[in-house]
Amino acid sequence: MIKKLYEIExxxxxxxxxxxxxxxxxxxSIFFTVLTFPSEAQQEWLLRNIKSILNYLxxxxxxxxPVFSQSFFGGDYKQGIFATYLSYPLSPVKIAVGKLSAxxxxxxxxxxxxxxxxxxxxxxxxxxxxxxxxxxxxxLFLLYIITFFSLIFIKYQPLPQFFTIIFFxxxxxxxxxxxxxxxxxxxxxxxxxxxxxxxHSSQALMYGLLAVPFYAALFFIPYIMLxxxxxxxxxxI
Amino acid sequence: xRVIVTRDLVKRYGKVVALRGVSINVxxxxxxxxGENGAGKSTLIKVLTGKLKADGGEFKVLGTSDMREIRxxxxxxxxxxxxPPEVPVEFFLTKIAEMxxxxxxxxRETIKLCGLERMRxxxxxxxxxxxxxxxxxxxxxxxxxxxIIADEPFSQLDAKSKINIRSLFYELYKDHGISxxxxxxxxxxxxxxxxxxxxxxRGKIVKEWEGMRVESILIKSENNEKLKxxxxxxxxxxxxxxxxxxxxNRGMKDVMxxxxxxxxxxxxxxxxxxEQIFKEVAE
Numbered sequence: 001m002i003k004k005l006y007e008i009e010x011x012x013x014x015x016x017x018x019x020x021x022x023x024x025x026x027x028x029s030i031f032f033t034v035l036t037f038p039s040e041a042q043q044e045w046l047l048r049n050i051k052s053i054l055n056y057l058x059x060x061x062x063x064x065x066p067v068f069s070q071s072f073f074g075g076d077y078k079q080g081i082f083a084t085y086l087s088y089p090l091s092p093v094k095i096a097v098g099k100l101s102a103x104x105x106x107x108x109x110x111x112x113x114x115x116x117x118x119x120x121x122x123x124x125x126x127x128x129x130x131x132x133x134x135x136x137x138x139x140l141f142l143l144y145i146i147t148f149f150s151l152i153f154i155k156y157q158p159l160p161q162f163f164t165i166i167f168f169x170x171x172x173x174x175x176x177x178x179x180x181x182x183x184x185x186x187x188x189x190x191x192x193x194x195x196x197x198x199x200h201s202s203q204a205l206m207y208g209l210l211a212v213p214f215y216a217a218l219f220f221i222p223y224i225m226l227x228x229x230x231x232x233x234x235x236x237i
Numbered sequence: 238x239r240v241i242v243t244r245d246l247v248k249r250y251g252k253v254v255a256l257r258g259v260s261i262n263v264x265x266x267x268x269x270x271x272g273e274n275g276a277g278k279s280t281l282i283k284v285l286t287g288k289l290k291a292d293g294g295e296f297k298v299l300g301t302s303d304m305r306e307i308r309x310x311x312x313x314x315x316x317x318x319x320x321p322p323e324v325p326v327e328f329f330l331t332k333i334a335e336m337x338x339x340x341x342x343x344x345r346e347t348i349k350l351c352g353l354e355r356m357r358x359x360x361x362x363x364x365x366x367x368x369x370x371x372x373x374x375x376x377x378x379x380x381x382x383x384x385i386i387a388d389e390p391f392s393q394l395d396a397k398s399k400i401n402i403r404s405l406f407y408e409l410y411k412d413h414g415i416s417x418x419x420x421x422x423x424x425x426x427x428x429x430x431x432x433x434x435x436x437x438x439r440g441k442i443v444k445e446w447e448g449m450r451v452e453s454i455l456i457k458s459e460n461n462e463k464l465k466x467x468x469x470x471x472x473x474x475x476x477x478x479x480x481x482x483x484x485x486n487r488g489m490k491d492v493m494x495x496x497x498x499x500x501x502x503x504x505x506x507x508x509x510x511x512e513q514i515f516k517e518v519a520e
Contacts, residue, residue, distance in 0.1 A: 001336050004332045004333075008332050011323065011328060012323040012324060013323075014323060079319045080319030083319060084315060087286065087377075088333065088336055088337075089305060090336075
């Protein structure tokens with residue numbers, strides 16, 4: 001059942017959308033590589049570049065894409081396509097899995113192409129590189145899921161979605177100034193430092209592990225505030 | 238066998254009670270559900286199809302109240318046909334059929350039956366409203382359901398599309414034995430194909446009957462007042478409705494024989510239309 005729904009959903013991407021996804025991801029891959037590797041003087045600089053690039057990826061793929069795909073879902077819900085799917089022997093969970101799987105197919109493709117050149121050129125040992133890539137994939141998918149489902153509660157209002165993106169940007173670009181415990185809000189930085197410097201402090205490790213749920217909890221603060229504002233809920237601007 | 242049975246169904250939206258103890262017995266065949274806006278038609282359909290949960294009462298569709306079973310056995314035509322617009326017609330129907338384990342041959346038959354042959358490779362979003370409705374009907378019948386529940390299937394359709402869809406429903410009933418439970422404001426269309434009628438008013442069933450031909454006889458005469466008094470003297474429960482004298486619950490033959498001795502001109506004798514019955518009940 002899920003497979004059939006997945007096949008319908010995957011067909012919903014137009015050809016030009018697929019071409020755009022692949023082209024943009026490939027250009028991003030070149031951009032990241034060019035940005036990262038000219039300053040190869042020191043390991044520290046390289047690591048800083050990698051961290052910045054991953055933060056870009058984190059924001060663009062982890063936040064903006066789920067906002068778009070969630071809007072797409074929201075559109076389906078409003079149009080009644082969900083209701084149509086529910087008239088088949090499909091549970092709401094199966095429908096969500098089928099639809100998200102289709103989105104993830106292109107999401108993974110974009111992610112993989114974005115990291116393609118990076119993977120080939122980064123001077124890390126293969127096992128470490130594999131760990132980085134796996135970590136990035138895991139975190140990005142986690143972020144995607146958190147963003148996606150959190151946004152459902154905002155009831156598809158454009159203004160809260162805009163504020164959400166701003167919030168994420170603040171988190172990622174403000175996190176480095178929150179020294180010394182910025183791991184708390186930026187799991188990707190923790191991942192890079194952990195792999196690059198080999199941080200073995202149990203406190204840092206704990207912060208790193210707590211980062212994702214903490215970060216999800218932080219997200220709900222602007223959500224609750226925005227949701228309480230009638231003029232936002234009513235779409236009054 | 239009854240295809241839908243409900244007992245004292247209650248549904249509330251906050252303080253508003255949309256269904257106030259709805260009890261119906263829907264037989265096999267084509268059943269029309271009629272009511273004003275806000276009468277509770279769509280709510281009743283949403284409860285029967287599992288889109289809403291009833292606050293009270295019980296129901297069975299095709300002998301079961303298990304929603305999974307109901308979805309397997311029933312086809313649903315929503316008021317607003319909402320299908321993924323980017324997907325071609327045949328591809329979409331094939332995937333839906335595969336969900337039910339139905340072979341590709343059946344998909345081609347359904348496409349033909351619904352008059353979608355020329356549109357099979359078109360994306361759903363590029364179709365006209367009438368053809369989109371047809372795709373909506375095709376996806377509801379593709380798994381050979383025993384019952385189709387349709388909410389406003391004739392709404393926003395042009396005259397030709399209405400006739401086509403009406404004929405399609407009747408054909409599906411006559412040739413394929415599919416029962417229909419149709420909610421609509423298009424009384425004329427319902428009247429053409431239905432055998433069983435239900436009128437819902439402010440969340441309550443106010444009238445339910447089978448076969449409208451014996452429901453009410455309408456007579457137009459040169460003096461309706463005189464005719465009404467005459468029929469009352471003869472023991473008929475006659476009353477004036479618009480330009481007619483209405484005689485409910487009597488057969489045509491019975492009323493005709495009573496009219497033979499009426500001293501006055503009779504212009505027209507006919508069965509009441511669904512619209513007239515609905516109007517009488519609503520008033």
